[in-house]
Amino acid sequence: MSGKKRLMTIKDIALQTGLSKGTVDRVLHNRGEVSKQSYEKVMRYIEESGYTPNVHASLLASGQSHRIAALLPNHEPGSFWELFQNGLDKAEENLHGLGLSILRFGYDQYDIDSFRAACDELLASAPDGVVTAPLFLNDTTVLARRLQEAGIPYVYIDSKLEDDGYMAYFGTARYQSGYLCGYLLADDRPVNQAVIVRIRRDKNRLSDPTVTRRAGFMDFMLEYAPDCRISNLFIDPNDPEDIRKELEAFFDAHPDVRHIAMFNSRIHLIVDFIERRGLQDQCRIIGFDNLASNVEALKRGTVTRLIAQRPAEQVVMAIQTLSDKILFKKDPVHRDHYLPMDILTRYNVDYY
Amino acid sequence: MSGKKRLMTIKDIALQTGLSKGTVDRVLHNRGEVSKQSYEKVMRYIEESGYTPNVHASLLASGQSHRIAALLPNHEPGSFWELFQNGLDKAEENLHGLGLSILRFGYDQYDIDSFRAACDELLASAPDGVVTAPLFLNDTTVLARRLQEAGIPYVYIDSKLEDDGYMAYFGTARYQSGYLCGYLLADDRPVNQAVIVRIRRDKNRLSDPTVTRRAGFMDFMLEYAPDCRISNLFIDPNDPEDIRKELEAFFDAHPDVRHIAMFNSRIHLIVDFIERRGLQDQCRIIGFDNLASNVEALKRGTVTRLIAQRPAEQVVMAIQTLSDKILFKKDPVHRDHYLPMDILTRYNVDYY
DNA sequence: GTGAAAGCGCTAACAT
DNA sequence: ATGTTAGCGCTTTCAC
Numbered sequence: 001m002s003g004k005k006r007l008m009t010i011k012d013i014a015l016q017t018g019l020s021k022g023t024v025d026r027v028l029h030n031r032g033e034v035s036k037q038s039y040e041k042v043m044r045y046i047e048e049s050g051y052t053p054n055v056h057a058s059l060l061a062s063g064q065s066h067r068i069a070a071l072l073p074n075h076e077p078g079s080f081w082e083l084f085q086n087g088l089d090k091a092e093e094n095l096h097g098l099g100l101s102i103l104r105f106g107y108d109q110y111d112i113d114s115f116r117a118a119c120d121e122l123l124a125s126a127p128d129g130v131v132t133a134p135l136f137l138n139d140t141t142v143l144a145r146r147l148q149e150a151g152i153p154y155v156y157i158d159s160k161l162e163d164d165g166y167m168a169y170f171g172t173a174r175y176q177s178g179y180l181c182g183y184l185l186a187d188d189r190p191v192n193q194a195v196i197v198r199i200r201r202d203k204n205r206l207s208d209p210t211v212t213r214r215a216g217f218m219d220f221m222l223e224y225a226p227d228c229r230i231s232n233l234f235i236d237p238n239d240p241e242d243i244r245k246e247l248e249a250f251f252d253a254h255p256d257v258r259h260i261a262m263f264n265s266r267i268h269l270i271v272d273f274i275e276r277r278g279l280q281d282q283c284r285i286i287g288f289d290n291l292a293s294n295v296e297a298l299k300r301g302t303v304t305r306l307i308a309q310r311p312a313e314q315v316v317m318a319i320q321t322l323s324d325k326i327l328f329k330k331d332p333v334h335r336d337h338y339l340p341m342d343i344l345t346r347y348n349v350d351y352y
Numbered sequence: 353m354s355g356k357k358r359l360m361t362i363k364d365i366a367l368q369t370g371l372s373k374g375t376v377d378r379v380l381h382n383r384g385e386v387s388k389q390s391y392e393k394v395m396r397y398i399e400e401s402g403y404t405p406n407v408h409a410s411l412l413a414s415g416q417s418h419r420i421a422a423l424l425p426n427h428e429p430g431s432f433w434e435l436f437q438n439g440l441d442k443a444e445e446n447l448h449g450l451g452l453s454i455l456r457f458g459y460d461q462y463d464i465d466s467f468r469a470a471c472d473e474l475l476a477s478a479p480d481g482v483v484t485a486p487l488f489l490n491d492t493t494v495l496a497r498r499l500q501e502a503g504i505p506y507v508y509i510d511s512k513l514e515d516d517g518y519m520a521y522f523g524t525a526r527y528q529s530g531y532l533c534g535y536l537l538a539d540d541r542p543v544n545q546a547v548i549v550r551i552r553r554d555k556n557r558l559s560d561p562t563v564t565r566r567a568g569f570m571d572f573m574l575e576y577a578p579d580c581r582i583s584n585l586f587i588d589p590n591d592p593e594d595i596r597k598e599l600e601a602f603f604d605a606h607p608d609v610r611h612i613a614m615f616n617s618r619i620h621l622i623v624d625f626i627e628r629r630g631l632q633d634q635c636r637i638i639g640f641d642n643l644a645s646n647v648e649a650l651k652r653g654t655v656t657r658l659i660a661q662r663p664a665e666q667v668v669m670a671i672q673t674l675s676d677k678i679l680f681k682k683d684p685v686h687r688d689h690y691l692p693m694d695i696l697t698r699y700n701v702d703y704y
Numbered sequence: 705g706t707g708a709a710a711g712c713g714c715t716a717a718c719a720t
Numbered sequence: 721a722t723g724t725t726a727g728c729g730c731t732t733t734c735a736c
Binding site for chain 2: 007052054055056057059060065098099172173176179180183184188189284304338339340341342343345346347348350351352
């Protein structure tokens with residue numbers, strides 16, 4: 001087994017072109033200090049021969065260990081952001097032995113000062129690459145600018161800013177995911193009434209993914225169920241009593257509503273009420289994201305569908321992209337990567 | 353940027369233990385020819401210090417190029433097996449420069465002799481790892497035994513044999529995918545009649561994925577729509593005229609059937625008929641696999657849902673697993689990997 | 705049983 | 721602008 005098929009090396013190229021290894025290396029890395037003539041001779045030969053550099057030798061010789069910084073909100077157990085941390089753990093495995101490590105920077109997503117402090121720490125650590133999810137729009141823009149100035153590549157996940165300096169983005173298409181939500185809720189059956197449950201809060205400066213999703217949802221409904229009356233109901237996520245009261249009042253006033261959607265990851269908040277009121281078998285309920293509590297409700301049959309956006313995969317791919325850049329100088333082919341919106345039912349969720 | 357954090361090397365170990373690099377290496381690789389005393393001194397120091405070998409140096413020094421053999425049916429364009437070839441292409445990119453290459457062995461899935469010939473070729477090439485999808489059950493078992501004897505690790509994709517020697521399996525849960533198909537077809541609405549369209553053919557010795565899927569489907573229906581009359585309709589995939597005739601006869605005899613399922617990748621075969629007869633807006637049609645022709649029909653709205661099984665990802669993960677084993681001696685944590693069954697609708701299919 | 709030394713393919717510093 | 725050279729950490733041969 002294991003053939004010893006000797007592949008071409010820069011030494012071969014040097015020999016064939018009558019130049020030295022050093023010059024070939026300069027060409028390969030666009031380091032300049034090479035005559036146009038030599039440059040072209042080498043390039044031509046490389047293309048003809050299909051030479052590929054030996055990654056192991058390259059990495060060994062340059063012998064550096066690199067670090068990727070991950071800037072994400074602190075996560076309570078079972079929350080949306082924990083799904084991303086799982087991705088970080090997974091990515092870290094892949095990096096093992098490749099001379100790459102991950103530095104994690106956390107902050108309180110409701111405290112902009114903690115975010116700023118984390119940014120400062122991050123920059124002070126002088127990483128070779130950064131992955132982050134833009135939550136504080138303005139301050140992330142500031143961070144982006146500082147990273148650009150330092151020549152540090154950065155990748156957005158979950159959502160992106162249009163700052164033109166990011167190397168890549170991994171996330172889902174939000175408008176489309178709202179549209180899909182409409183389809184899953186209302187396609188193929190008459191729907192006269194529906195309710196969108198929303199979070200009542202002051203969202204000072206925070207990016208809100210649900211706005212775009214709601215737009216997609218409304219457009220679907222406008223087209224396919226134009227006569228459907230769509231209500232909006234606001235709840236306080238941190239006050240179970242408020243949730244109960246609001247839902248109760250709503251369903252007392254609208255006893256015929258059987259279609260419910262929520263555009264954030266908190267569909268689990270209403271599950272308790274639905275089950276207490278015995279509505280679970282009559283309602284079609286669509287939510288987002290495979291948090292443990294959401295998945296439980298899906299498997300019980302209370303939640304009808306979850307639309308999930310592969311948070312861990314977003315992180316893994318972001319880190320992969322950064323390590324390709326850092327180690328192999330490979331740029332991503334595309335900049336924006338819209339990952340699949342997975343439709344989860346009680347019968348396929350176990351395989352995700 | 354880029355820290356030069358020097359990690360520990362075997363040289364350090366040699367210095368600290370008062371031995372030489374050579375002896376340390378012998379210990380690290382259990383090559384024997386080392387006194388018990390030295391062996392233990394080294395082992396102890398390694399554990400204390402948490403030394404990790406530098407993979408790049410190791411691979412560079414041993415300087416071998418390895419090969420992974422892929423044994424898959426030849427693929428007509430647009431067919432199920434072509435999706436796997438895409439995975440091979442993708443995997444090959446990742447291997448580039450890692451000293452790993454892929455050898456492809458094809459065969460005619462309806463000609464067992466061509467399969468046997470391919471097996472012989474494969475073994476003659478003495479690869480370092482093998483990935484294959486078991487179609488000819490008996491002969492794949494033979495291959496598996498020969499690979500075991502040769503000490504060559506092999507990975508199954510798409511389906512697996514219970515031969516106890518395979519290193520890993522990547523595929524979907526078939527029974528569950530059939531059950532899911534039933535759910536997508538019949539949940540949440542009354543269904544009195546349904547038809548399963550099947551392929552009429554002689555399946556000599558071939559593994560048939562649809563058997564298990566059908567079982568899952570029937571179990572779902574038995575539980576949730578016990579009164580539904582389920583017909584089976586057989587068509588010849590290579591004879592469009594036969595398809596038209598059979599479908600026509602069926603729908604003339606059962607004009608009220610509005611629910612259709614197919615458990616292989618050929619749902620596209622019936623699309624033409626459905627559209628000609630103008631049934632597309634009245635039928636709920638579920639098929640498997642994201643072949644281009646299936647996806648087109650999904651996007652037009654004729655096919656309602658596709659259940660897809662990530663064929664390319666199966667291949668990529670299989671190759672990844674093999675290369676981890678071959679290059680880094682890493683064994684997979686799990687043996688069997690059931691990949692998600694993706695539910696594709698016209699509104700999320702573009703993101704897959 | 706152990707040590708010394710050459711060399712894997714590449715990088716980078718230093719000559720020229 | 722180009723060539724030379726000394727490693728990077730490990731494997732492997734060969735001598736002792």
